[in-house]
Amino acid sequence: MYVKLLCFLFILRYSNSARILTLNGDWILQDDKHNITNIKAKVPGGVYSDLMNSGIIGDIFYGYNDINTKWVPRLNWTYYRNFLITDTFLNYDNINIVFEGLDTFSYIFINDKLVGSSDNMFVQYIFDIKKYIKTGRNKIEVRFLSPIEIAAKLSAIQTKNYTVPPTCPPTEYNGECHVNMIRKMQASFAWDWGPSFPSVGIWKNVYIESYNESIIRYIVSDVTEEDEDHWKVNLDIYLANNIKNSVKGRIQFKFYLNFINITSILDVDTKGDKNNEIVVKTNIEIRKNYVNTWWPNGYGPSDLYSLKVVYMSEDNSEKSIRHILVGFRTIELIQTPLDSGLTFYFKVNRIPIFMKGTNEIPIDILPERGQNKTKIKNLLKAAKDSHMNMIRVWGGGVYESDYFYDLADEYGILIWQDFMFACAMYPVTDSYLQSVISEVRHQVRRIYGHTSVALFSGNNENEGALIQNWYNTFAKYKTYYNDYIKLYVKTIKTEYLQLTNNRGIFITSSPTNGEESDKEGYVAKNPGDSLYGDVHFYNYVLDPFNSNYYPVPRFASEYGYQSLPSKQSFLTVTKNVSDLNINSIFMNHRQHHLIGNLELQLLIKFYFQLPNETSKNYDEAFIYYSQIVQALAVKIETEHYRRYKSFVNDKGEGYTSGVLYWQLNDVWVAPSWSGIDHLGKWKMLQYYTQEFFAPVIITGHINLQRTLEIYLVSDLLSPLFNLTVSVEVYRWNSFKPVYAEKILIKELEASVLVESIETDDYLTRIGCGYLPKAKQNCFFYLSVEKNGVKVTPDNFVFPAAIKDSNLTGAEVKISSVKNIDSDESIFDVELTSDNIAIFVWLESNAVEGRFSENGFILNEPSRNVYFFASQKTTKEVLMKTLTVTHLLDGKFF
Numbered sequence: 001m002y003v004k005l006l007c008f009l010f011i012l013r014y015s016n017s018a019r020i021l022t023l024n025g026d027w028i029l030q031d032d033k034h035n036i037t038n039i040k041a042k043v044p045g046g047v048y049s050d051l052m053n054s055g056i057i058g059d060i061f062y063g064y065n066d067i068n069t070k071w072v073p074r075l076n077w078t079y080y081r082n083f084l085i086t087d088t089f090l091n092y093d094n095i096n097i098v099f100e101g102l103d104t105f106s107y108i109f110i111n112d113k114l115v116g117s118s119d120n121m122f123v124q125y126i127f128d129i130k131k132y133i134k135t136g137r138n139k140i141e142v143r144f145l146s147p148i149e150i151a152a153k154l155s156a157i158q159t160k161n162y163t164v165p166p167t168c169p170p171t172e173y174n175g176e177c178h179v180n181m182i183r184k185m186q187a188s189f190a191w192d193w194g195p196s197f198p199s200v201g202i203w204k205n206v207y208i209e210s211y212n213e214s215i216i217r218y219i220v221s222d223v224t225e226e227d228e229d230h231w232k233v234n235l236d237i238y239l240a241n242n243i244k245n246s247v248k249g250r251i252q253f254k255f256y257l258n259f260i261n262i263t264s265i266l267d268v269d270t271k272g273d274k275n276n277e278i279v280v281k282t283n284i285e286i287r288k289n290y291v292n293t294w295w296p297n298g299y300g301p302s303d304l305y306s307l308k309v310v311y312m313s314e315d316n317s318e319k320s321i322r323h324i325l326v327g328f329r330t331i332e333l334i335q336t337p338l339d340s341g342l343t344f345y346f347k348v349n350r351i352p353i354f355m356k357g358t359n360e361i362p363i364d365i366l367p368e369r370g371q372n373k374t375k376i377k378n379l380l381k382a383a384k385d386s387h388m389n390m391i392r393v394w395g396g397g398v399y400e401s402d403y404f405y406d407l408a409d410e411y412g413i414l415i416w417q418d419f420m421f422a423c424a425m426y427p428v429t430d431s432y433l434q435s436v437i438s439e440v441r442h443q444v445r446r447i448y449g450h451t452s453v454a455l456f457s458g459n460n461e462n463e464g465a466l467i468q469n470w471y472n473t474f475a476k477y478k479t480y481y482n483d484y485i486k487l488y489v490k491t492i493k494t495e496y497l498q499l500t501n502n503r504g505i506f507i508t509s510s511p512t513n514g515e516e517s518d519k520e521g522y523v524a525k526n527p528g529d530s531l532y533g534d535v536h537f538y539n540y541v542l543d544p545f546n547s548n549y550y551p552v553p554r555f556a557s558e559y560g561y562q563s564l565p566s567k568q569s570f571l572t573v574t575k576n577v578s579d580l581n582i583n584s585i586f587m588n589h590r591q592h593h594l595i596g597n598l599e600l601q602l603l604i605k606f607y608f609q610l611p612n613e614t615s616k617n618y619d620e621a622f623i624y625y626s627q628i629v630q631a632l633a634v635k636i637e638t639e640h641y642r643r644y645k646s647f648v649n650d651k652g653e654g655y656t657s658g659v660l661y662w663q664l665n666d667v668w669v670a671p672s673w674s675g676i677d678h679l680g681k682w683k684m685l686q687y688y689t690q691e692f693f694a695p696v697i698i699t700g701h702i703n704l705q706r707t708l709e710i711y712l713v714s715d716l717l718s719p720l721f722n723l724t725v726s727v728e729v730y731r732w733n734s735f736k737p738v739y740a741e742k743i744l745i746k747e748l749e750a751s752v753l754v755e756s757i758e759t760d761d762y763l764t765r766i767g768c769g770y771l772p773k774a775k776q777n778c779f780f781y782l783s784v785e786k787n788g789v790k791v792t793p794d795n796f797v798f799p800a801a802i803k804d805s806n807l808t809g810a811e812v813k814i815s816s817v818k819n820i821d822s823d824e825s826i827f828d829v830e831l832t833s834d835n836i837a838i839f840v841w842l843e844s845n846a847v848e849g850r851f852s853e854n855g856f857i858l859n860e861p862s863r864n865v866y867f868f869a870s871q872k873t874t875k876e877v878l879m880k881t882l883t884v885t886h887l888l889d890g891k892f893f
């Protein structure tokens with residue numbers, strides 16, 4: 001094999017090429033017991049979607065339908081259809097059927113002959129069917145076995161040797177058992193934020209391919225820096241093998257760059273290897289000045305360049321064409337010694353970049369619906385608009401769709417990709433490991449080449465689970481430890497490094513101590529150590545509004561609080577208004593987190609006085625308060641981590657380099673940690689995210705000595721000069737501040753302490769009343785300007801719990817709504833108020849859309865907010881449906 005680089009345009013002329021026959025579309029579905037016979041089905045799809053579409057089951061997201069449909073995954077289901085094959089199609093040496101995704105256990109029959117089987121929903125299955133198909137009509141059948149039944153069987157076999165826990169999820173999940181025994185979306189058997197819908201089906205494309213020589217299966221691009229002036233695009237091209245001959249052909253590359261197109265040709269002359277696949281490794285050097293560097297969101301454009309790759313057979317009779325997009329960047333994970341511990345931060349293009357983002361759970365609990373481009377785009381666009389530059393694809397879900405990673409590339413959102421193992425011990429039988437190897441090979445080849453993909457992690461929380469004995473494994477620690485190493489280190493890590501030519505960034509678990517965990521045999525004594533790696537932090541007992549209780553990690557990869565989705569969202573899953581009560585049977589059914597609803601009440605009570613339970617709008621008030629608590633707590637926690645970006649405390653903790661809160665999205669309408677609910681509606685948290693993730697923030701927190709410390713934090717790559725910080729103090733009953741001071745900051749880089757204020761003395765001195773009441777009468781309002789233009793979102797600090805504060809109430813009204821664009825989708829909403837109002841919350845009710853800001857502090861008599869409608873509407877319709885509320889709104893009391 002050798003490489004020739006030619007810089008002229010190559011003209012392609014072909015007569016024939018490989019043929020593809022899609023089998024997507026209409027199929028027929030029935031179960032083995034003939035309970036459901038011959039209903040219309042769709043591929044790609046799944047059994048729940050088909051049963052819903054044919055009216056056999058209701059909307060699975062409604063009411064108690066997760067319980068009512070528990071019979072569905074207990075049956076064996078068969079999908080079948082006929083298809084036509086022509087003579088010309090048969091006139092090829094290689095004829096395969098390709099299933100991009102089978103969920104999960106199935107046997108595939110063509111014309112009643114078994115052609116293959118599947119046991120892993122994350123594997124792409126390719127079966128040789130040349131000898132099974134014929135000219136004319138053919139029949140295909142895919143017989144799925146109940147995943148619940150198989151999981152139980154596998155567990156029974158495993159248990160004869162030793163158990164691999166956990167066996168079943170907590171009872172409040174209403175879930176199914178032994179999901180860790182099977183390679184299926186782990187959350188499909190239920191999670192603490194989601195229902196159990198263990199689907200079966202052909203969830204991705206299926207097609208028949210035929211060729212004589214070869215076709216391109218994957219192109220994995222990996223950009224490195226060759227020297228100061230050149231990028232190097234390392235390409236691994238995976239070709240399908242030819243069962244008859246060795247492959248003799250050519251690969252042509254055409255790169256479309258800024259002002260030049262580069263063409264090159266590579267001769268391929270190799271025999272197929274034992275994996276029935278040929279990998280061609282090559283690289284293309286690109287002068288740096290031909291392209292723009294790719295930057296994460298917030299740091300510059302995320303330009304991508306199209307690379308067309310064509311495989312041609314020796315006699316030019318066949319071609320296989322693929323396009324990929326390549327971004328030019330480097331990513332490193334830096335772990336170097338500090339006085340205590342190791343750093344843990346990402347460099348992009350050799351520059352340390354602070355990571356801001358969230359954790360993604362599956363786009364949809366039904367994997368076929370997780371391919372919905374509108375839904376994916378809405379979520380990733382929200383992430384981009386909220387200044388996020390990293391999303392973690394969490395290990396209990398699925399490797400997301402190509403479109404998901406394409407958009408992440410385009411939006412500059414880096415991806416922290418978990419392998420799909422979460423919160424469990426896993427088996428290591430030979431057949432299990434073989435299946436995992438196929439999964440790793442397929443998914444790494446499919447995903448790793450995306451510009452956005454920053455690193456892979458072996459699993460979610462299993463290092464911690466093992467060393468902290470979550471599943472009572474201590475008695476046989478050595479066995480489970482050896483299994484852990486066998487799976488994540490010897491199998492997954494080894495495969496991954498080989499597939500990425502040793503360039504891929506890998507951590508074995510999350511949270512982990514990174515290199516320190518590796519040193520301790522891949523399982524550290526305390527994987528949540530704040531001096532190393534990443535940390536997951538949850539606590540529902542301590543005051544969530546007191547930042548002094550939060551840890552100071554190197555990287556916060558999970559943390560968060562629950563809230564309830566809106567009333568309108570709830571009313572899509574129940575018609576019974578009393579179900580909205582936090583103590584209702586329905587609400588307890590939807591709350592999978594043990595005592596979660598009680599915790600929500602306690603968290604609210606740290607800071608707020610809920611209205612009397614007998615008050616008429618109590619349930620609505622509770623929803624609203626729950627969203628305030630979530631938004632405020634995650635804001636306080638995130639700002640705390642951001643403050644630590646450029647220094648350490650006396651324990652050596654700090655240099656925090658990333659914040660990924662839990663969680664971006666939802667898979668049903670239920671209490672959860674999400675910022676965006678199941679219907680795509682933004683909770684208050686998502687609006688707050690837009691502000692606390694801004695590139696530059698002003699933030700204040702009161703430390704244990706009651707000193708208010710005001711910080712400016714900047715993620716910009718160059719310093720800002722001559723900023724004016726305004727510290728205003730308002731009494732609760734007036735728009736006129738009782739005191740205001742301005743502080744000039746000559747130069748801002750990273751995180752700087754602007755001022756320290758002895759809170760209580762200061763408030764007394766400036767006229768908020770006498771101790772100890774002063775802190776209850778006033779609050780701080782912070783803003784920053786440069787040459788008269790605001791450079792940060794405004795911020796606020798409450799010196800006392802709101803329930804102890806002397807709020808006087810306000811009347812907030814929507815005074816006008818004006819359409820401001822020709823598409824009739826953007827509206828200017830004017831609010832007026834007669835007093836300070838906090839957590840001012842607008843609802844668009846019947847009209848879908850989102851506001852430019854929401855849940856804000858109103859410290860002026862009027863405020864204009866934009867509303868972006870999802871669809872065209874009119875100001876009359878909006879005027880009728882818009883509502884506004886705030887903390888002391890009379891309707892709650």
Ligand SMILES: *[C@@H]1O[C@H](CO)[C@@H](O)[C@H](O)[C@H]1NC(C)=O
Pocket residue numbers: 035036056071072075
């Ligand atoms: C058969 O289907 C019906 C719905 O049509 C369902 O209620 C019932 O539980 C199913 N029976 C079995 C044995 O799965």
Ligand SMILES: *[C@@H]1O[C@H](CO)[C@@H](O)[C@H](O)[C@H]1NC(C)=O
Pocket residue numbers: 032033074075076145146149
């Ligand atoms: C599903 O098929 C398997 C294998 O044929 C069989 O053992 C099992 O009893 C079937 N289960 C149901 C619910 O039909």
Ligand SMILES: *[C@@H]1O[C@H](CO)[C@@H](O)[C@H](O)[C@H]1NC(C)=O
Pocket residue numbers: 016091092093212317
């Ligand atoms: C493929 O190869 C076979 C011989 O193995 C030949 O008969 C056939 O014409 C070839 N097909 C094409 C499209 O070249």
Ligand SMILES: *[C@@H]1O[C@H](CO)[C@@H](O)[C@H](O)[C@H]1NC(C)=O
Pocket residue numbers: 161162429479
């Ligand atoms: C039982 O487990 C041990 C320890 O992992 C393993 O070596 C052995 O192969 C297992 N035996 C069977 C029958 O699976």
Ligand SMILES: *[C@@H]1O[C@H](CO)[C@@H](O)[C@H](O)[C@H]1NC(C)=O
Pocket residue numbers: 256259260261
């Ligand atoms: C590069 O290729 C594209 C698409 O074929 C073409 O539109 C463009 O003019 C080419 N650019 C140069 C500089 O040749």
Ligand SMILES: *[C@@H]1O[C@H](CO)[C@@H](O)[C@H](O)[C@H]1NC(C)=O
Pocket residue numbers: 372373374375679680
């Ligand atoms: C895709 O998602 C959008 C937004 O959630 C929804 O409106 C639409 O109905 C979905 N499309 C399909 C085919 O399910």
Ligand SMILES: *[C@@H]1O[C@H](CO)[C@@H](O)[C@H](O)[C@H]1NC(C)=O
Pocket residue numbers: 612613614615
């Ligand atoms: C709640 O309201 C009811 C009826 O107005 C009243 O009897 C009760 O005392 C109130 N409870 C509290 C805690 O204020």
Ligand SMILES: *[C@@H]1O[C@H](CO)[C@@H](O)[C@H](O)[C@H]1NC(C)=O
Pocket residue numbers: 721722
């Ligand atoms: C900042 O302000 C000072 C005083 O007005 C001025 O001398 C200096 O040039 C300013 N710096 C920048 C970078 O604008």
Ligand SMILES: *[C@@H]1O[C@H](CO)[C@@H](O)[C@H](O)[C@H]1NC(C)=O
Pocket residue numbers: 733769773777806808
């Ligand atoms: C509460 O605020 C009002 C003014 O709105 C003031 O008259 C009153 O003294 C304050 N209460 C306390 C306890 O300071």
